Structures are given as structure tokens and as C-alpha cells.
Amino acid sequence: MHIYNTMTKKKEKFVPQVAGRVGMYACGITAYDLCHIGHARSAVVFDVIARYLEFKGNQVTFVRNFTDVDDKIINRANQENVSSKEISERYIAAFHEDMDKLNVRRADMEPKATDYIGEMIELCEKLISKGHAYATPSGDVYFRVRSFKEYGKLSGRDVNDMRSGARIQPGEEKEDPLDFALWKAAKPNEPYWECPWGKGRPGWHIECSAMSEKNLKLPLDIHGGGQDLIFPHHENEIAQSEAALGGEFARFWVHNGFVQIDSEKMSKSLGNFKTIRDILEARHPEALRFFLLSKHYRSPLDFSFATMDDAEKGLVRVYECLAEVRSALQKDFNKKMAMPEEILKEFQELKQAFLDAMDDDFNTAAALGHVFGIVRLVNRVLEDKTLRGKDGTKAFLEQVSAEVNIWSQILGVFALEPADILLELRNLNAKRMNIDVQNVEDLLAQRLEAKKNKDFAKADSIRDTLTAMHVEVRDTQNGQVWAINYTG
Ligand SMILES: [Zn+2]
Structure with missing residues (x-):
């Protein structure tokens, strides 16, 4: 199989370092608010990637973190006059609730940043001792960007170009405007931990370096996240991990594309933010999952209820076919007659094409195209009177059912009782x-x-x-x- 690697900007053959084992890390959410459709896309994409790698016979260890200490969490906690822990626990629970609905499996490990404070402090100390970081008199710790010669290699940025845009903010004790915070001295009303530099808390980037090193073997086979994380977050993770530990941090960098709303960038200021819950009020969760898979994961995805309707019609078409298959299998097949060769051949080709599409950088859009090809083929068989009641048709429909199980295993859709979901979809649309x-x-x-x-x-x-x-x-x-x- 081939995967597009953001680091090399091309599709490369993917072979895990240890045959049959894949270590994958994806950056999770900062738990301070409800998840929006962009979070849903990233979660569904990496869920499908993990499922497919497993389907290919790998034992996958998938780690997805929760950021549970951060400015946004602290602000929200102060607004509501509750602890940061209360905020992060509330939104981690909401994340799980939403993702369960979308049939996103839990990651094998879901570490929280605050459980890795010791490891983060150790990593900071290691970077300081190697000259890649420094502590300031007020207790901040900064990464010395210019000390890491390869800085910018993931995002393709040049340190000298970045320099012009960067400024040292008042109160910052940076040596260089490019340096980024590994650790921050705690301000009043902030959670803090005792550390060699006084009372403080981690910066954002350091947690992923600490948690991936602790839970997986480096280099990671796959490191993933949304495209918005390429810079600075993933660039900084690379700098921290490679400067502290030596060697390569991750072999494949996989990034999913943005979600736009009605062809516009989604942002809180535009007021076009769509949470998963907003959408699921009027839509079936499987329709949303199916919609998210209807485009290749690296392409931008334009969300609107109209584009979602198109996807939903496709989902209905598949389930209507599955309902027909199920009801046909209840009937008698008492006459001997093999399924015509050309139908079996077409079926085999479409099955193979589905897998080839998934092998080609997890192209779920193309894979679903082959699902529709099989749906058309099955409908043709079911409408053919000469094939009715023949045992060859029964054997064929049983093979189709087995194939549907494979699709469900990989894509996480088509596993519901056809009659039930068709009714639910109809009722939701009637209401709407x-x-x-x-x-x-x-x-x-x-x-x-x-x-x-x-x-x-x-x-x-x-x-x-x-x-x-x-x-x-x-x-x-x-x-x-x-x-x-x-x-x-
Ligand atoms: Zn991260």
C-alpha cells in the first residue's frame, strides 16, 4: 500500500518497521468545547486508517491524546468559575459521546497531557542540557529554534523567512522571536506543577513529544492530524523530539484536509461553526460518517446540508440494495443454475478495485465508487427473472453479504439493520x-x-x-x- 507523506510530499510505499506491527499517533482535541465537524472528519479519517491497517493484518497501536491543560481550557474554567479539570473532563466525555455515535472506535491509548507532566519536565531538562532550550528568569522554558538545523522541514518553511514576521511580545524573555515555549511559568489562577523552574505548566507542543515517546516506539510509523497542525505544532514536535532523542521522530506524516462550510472557511467569527451535535439534531450519524468518507481525506470537504443530502442519497441506495438482498435470501432457491461467469468476474474485479483504492492512500471516495458498482451489479441480478430461485444466485448473494461485512469492518458503515436505518432516515427527513x-x-x-x-x-x-x-x-x-x- 501507498501513503502520501507530508514530509516528502509524495506517495510512498508503506511498510511498517516491524512486520505486522504499526505504531500510530494522532493529535487529539483540546478539551474546552464541543467538537465541530472538522474534529469529526479527523477522527473518522484516522479511525478508518487504523481499521484498514488492521484489516491488512497489522497489529495497530493507535494513540490519540487529549490536551487537558491549555489557555483555552483555563479561560473557560475561569469564566465558569470551575476547575480546569472539570472543563476538560466534561468535554472529553462529550467527545466520546459524539464519536461513539459516529462509530469512531476508541484509540488503543488516549493519554491526557496532565498524566505526563514528569515526562514533559524530563524532556525539557534533556533539551536544556543539550543546548536546545533555555529557562528564563521568570520560569518559562523556550526551545532554541535556530539550534535545530532541520527546523521547517515538514512545513517547507525557511527559518530566515519566518524571522521577519516574528516579534517578541512584551514580557517575553526570548532570545529569538522564533523560539517557542516548552514550559510556561504559571500566572495567578492557573493550574501549576512544581518543577525545576518554579511553578509552571506545559506549553502545548511538548505533550505530544512526551506521550508518543512514552507509549510508542520511535520513530512512529505514522503521525497524523489535521492540516492546520503542520505548522507550528508538528514542526515543533519534530524539533523537540529529534533534538532531545536523536534520530527520526516519525516516518510518515499524514494530514487530513479542512472542512469548509458552504464554501467558506469555518470560524467562530463567521458564526458558521457547526458542531457535531448541531448536525446530528437533523441527520443520522451514519449519514454524517458516510458524507465524511465521500471525499478523499486530503481534499478539502465542503459541508452544506445540500452536499450532505447527496451523500445521504448514496447511503440510502446502498441500504435499499442490502434490504433487497436480505429479503431475497429468505426466499427459496430450489433450482440448480450457476451464476453467469461474467457477473462473477465483474464482482471479483469490483471487490479488488475497492481494496486497490484503499491501498492507494486510503482513497475512500474511490472505494465507495466501487461499492456503488457492486450495488448496481446486485440490483441487476435481483431484477433478472431468469436468475430467481436459482442456487447460484443464493451463493452469489451470500458472497455479497460477506463483502458488505468487509466494507463495514473497514469503513465503519453499512452494518446497521437496513430496514431500521431506512426508516430512521425517512423519519428524520419527514421531520426536517x-x-x-x-x-x-x-x-x-x-x-x-x-x-x-x-x-x-x-x-x-x-x-x-x-x-x-x-x-x-x-x-x-x-x-x-x-x-x-x-x-x-
Ligand atoms: Zn500533537
């Missing part, structure tokens, strides 16, 4: 579009009655009423089936 489900059911009963009485004019007029309500009716062997035609 102010369609009264009971009213629809009543109209359908009247239409059935009219048809029985051969009053076709009335039956047609009821259908027109339903169409005007965005309700589409189909007459099937199992009676009237309705769906909502939503345009978004």
Missing part, C-alpha cells in the same frame, strides 16, 4: 421537511381503498397530493412503499 408521517399513512390507506373501489381518479389525485408533499409512492409486490424525495 415538516411532513406528517401519520397524514401520509392515512392518505396511502385512502389511496388503497380508492384503488380497491376502482376509483382511479381519486387514487391519482391522492398520489398528486403526496407528490406535492415530496412523497413518492411505489406500488410493489409487498404493497405501497413510500419515500421522501428531498432536494436539500
Whole structure:
């Protein structure tokens, strides 16, 4: 398999250092607020990467941290007059609740920064003793950026260009404006720990260096996060870890793209911030997960309810097919007849294409395209009267069900009971579009009655009423089936 490496700016063949074992670290959230759709994307992306590496037979150790000491947490705690711990615990719990809904598995280890204070202090001391960092009289510790010759190698920045934009803020005792804080002297009303430089607390970047070194073997096979973390956060992690410990910090740097809202950058100031909870009020969590996977992880993803509708229609199409497969498998297959070779061949090719897409830098968008290819193939088989009741069809549909299990294992979607999720999606859309489900059911009963009485004019007029309500009716062997035609 090949993975795009931000460090080398190209796709490279991925082989773990130890055959069959992968150590992966992804930067987690700063726990001071509810998670937004950008967090959801990053969490789903690295969840799928971990799942796929496992599917390929690796034993994956996935570490994702929680930042539980930070200016934003302290500010919020002071606003609410509670402890920082209370804030971070509240939002870690909210993160888990949201991610459980999105079927994001827990990481194998979810370390919290405050559990690694000793390790961070040790790392600072090591950097000071090697001349890569210095403590100031007031008790801050800074990393001496110019002492690390390779600084800028991940983000492609040149230290000399950065220099011009950087300023030393009043009160900072930096040697050079480029230097960044490893450790900060505690201000009043801040949590602090006793350390060799007085009372203080960690800067943000140092925690990931400490927690990855402690929990995984360096170099990490994969280090990941959102694109916004490339600079300065990941650049600083590299500087700290490589300067302190020598050697390479991480072999593959994997970054997911941004999420835009209605083609605009998401920001609190624009007021277009979408939390996961905002979205799940009106949408099914699997529809959101499916939407997040509908684009390649490095591409920007434009969120709007209209783009989400398109993704949801795709999800419905897959589940409708799975419902048909399930009901077809209940029927009798009492006649001998092998499935035609060309159908089996096409099925094998599409299955392989799905895996090839995942091997090509986890291209879930292309992989889902092949899922739809299989859905079309299955629908063709189910509609073919000559194949009905034949044991070859049964064997084929069983293989399809096994394939769906593989998709679920890798992508974390398509594992729900088709009838249940289709009903839930329809109810959510009815609610969103102010369609009264009971009213629809009543109209359908009247239409059935009219048809029985051969009053076709009335039956047609009821259908027109339903169409005007965005309700589409189909007459099937199992009676009237309705769906909502939503345009978004
Ligand atoms: Zn980090």
C-alpha cells in the first residue's frame, strides 16, 4: 500500500518497521468545547486508517491524546468559575459521546497531557542540557529554534523567512522571536506543577513529544492530524523530539484536509461553526460518517446540508440494495443454475478495485465508487427473472453479504439493520421537511381503498397530493412503499 507523506510530499510505499506491527499517533482535541465537524472528519479519517491497517493484518497501536491543560481550557474554567479539570473532563466525555455515535472506535491509548507532566519536565531538562532550550528568569522554558538545523522541514518553511514576521511580545524573555515555549511559568489562577523552574505548566507542543515517546516506539510509523497542525505544532514536535532523542521522530506524516462550510472557511467569527451535535439534531450519524468518507481525506470537504443530502442519497441506495438482498435470501432457491461467469468476474474485479483504492492512500471516495458498482451489479441480478430461485444466485448473494461485512469492518458503515436505518432516515427527513408521517399513512390507506373501489381518479389525485408533499409512492409486490424525495 501507498501513503502520501507530508514530509516528502509524495506517495510512498508503506511498510511498517516491524512486520505486522504499526505504531500510530494522532493529535487529539483540546478539551474546552464541543467538537465541530472538522474534529469529526479527523477522527473518522484516522479511525478508518487504523481499521484498514488492521484489516491488512497489522497489529495497530493507535494513540490519540487529549490536551487537558491549555489557555483555552483555563479561560473557560475561569469564566465558569470551575476547575480546569472539570472543563476538560466534561468535554472529553462529550467527545466520546459524539464519536461513539459516529462509530469512531476508541484509540488503543488516549493519554491526557496532565498524566505526563514528569515526562514533559524530563524532556525539557534533556533539551536544556543539550543546548536546545533555555529557562528564563521568570520560569518559562523556550526551545532554541535556530539550534535545530532541520527546523521547517515538514512545513517547507525557511527559518530566515519566518524571522521577519516574528516579534517578541512584551514580557517575553526570548532570545529569538522564533523560539517557542516548552514550559510556561504559571500566572495567578492557573493550574501549576512544581518543577525545576518554579511553578509552571506545559506549553502545548511538548505533550505530544512526551506521550508518543512514552507509549510508542520511535520513530512512529505514522503521525497524523489535521492540516492546520503542520505548522507550528508538528514542526515543533519534530524539533523537540529529534533534538532531545536523536534520530527520526516519525516516518510518515499524514494530514487530513479542512472542512469548509458552504464554501467558506469555518470560524467562530463567521458564526458558521457547526458542531457535531448541531448536525446530528437533523441527520443520522451514519449519514454524517458516510458524507465524511465521500471525499478523499486530503481534499478539502465542503459541508452544506445540500452536499450532505447527496451523500445521504448514496447511503440510502446502498441500504435499499442490502434490504433487497436480505429479503431475497429468505426466499427459496430450489433450482440448480450457476451464476453467469461474467457477473462473477465483474464482482471479483469490483471487490479488488475497492481494496486497490484503499491501498492507494486510503482513497475512500474511490472505494465507495466501487461499492456503488457492486450495488448496481446486485440490483441487476435481483431484477433478472431468469436468475430467481436459482442456487447460484443464493451463493452469489451470500458472497455479497460477506463483502458488505468487509466494507463495514473497514469503513465503519453499512452494518446497521437496513430496514431500521431506512426508516430512521425517512423519519428524520419527514421531520426536517415538516411532513406528517401519520397524514401520509392515512392518505396511502385512502389511496388503497380508492384503488380497491376502482376509483382511479381519486387514487391519482391522492398520489398528486403526496407528490406535492415530496412523497413518492411505489406500488410493489409487498404493497405501497413510500419515500421522501428531498432536494436539500
Ligand atoms: Zn500533537
